[in-house]
Amino acid sequence: MPPEGDPALAAGAASHWRALEGLYASAAINELFASRLEIERQGEARITFEVTGKVYHAAGAAHGTIYFKMLDDAAFYAANTLVSDRFLLTTGFNLHFTKPVREGLVTAEGRWVSGKRRVLVAESRLVDAEGEEIGRGTGTFMRSRIPLSGLPGYGPAR
Template sequence: MTQPDATPEASGEAAHFRALESLYAAAPINQLFHSRLEIPAPGVARIHFEIDDRHYHAAGAAHGTSYFKMLDDAAFYAANSLVTDRFLLTTAFNLLLTKPLKAGPVIAEGRWVSGQRRVFVAEARLIDVTGEEAARGTGTFMRSRIPLAGLPGYRSASPEA
């Protein structure tokens, strides 16, 4: 799989990645999760987060909402790292939950799969503290009419910085 050709210059690219990380941190939903987004490269996103008993269902493991939220976010930001002007929207997401998550650190790893214009496909997986995969998902994301630059939290550093 090859990355799209239409990526910003390296310094502008890094500024876009940091602005997306800032946007993630500013989203009100993320006040409910101890998590941090990192975008190390085009089409790649990682969310480091903690599961604790506040995320548990009645049987003492993480509820599926935690799986979905982190898989969707990791795939979304992997795709949106390739789009510098518009906010993407999730249009579909498929999950496969393979292992219960207990309290501890988890990493959601997202990767762009295909799409370069209007629709993007990205996948993500959850890796637990033992290094095992606990879930995976694939999402479809579409360009919206919402400019990234107009969103609270999307703070792009100048390319010279």
């Protein structure tokens, strides 16, 4: 849900969220890791993706690369919902693997925790198709000097 109160403010927030979804969709890395970002409310982001054998390590389960990428992205975009002028940079990220996953639909749920000025903190978790948590993480994100409006993908999702 957009922020309550002023309808123009709510429309601006929703427009920013759609533009963030467009930015995510435009990232070249997502050609390797097919996924979809959805933002429905300030401070939250959800990414869905399918785990297949293409991301397995030698023991036949999803490599930690996919865990980190999706946890970082979900937390990052949850935090960037609060910042409409600048691209954020990940300055630190801690993650915990709680269960291996071999295949199926996985959801990364991101949630802003604190900070609004220079440094923001957000957390995320991965949930498998059965609803069980398979990983979680916490990240710190800093405002960069890169204007969002100058990034080619920052616009309506494609």
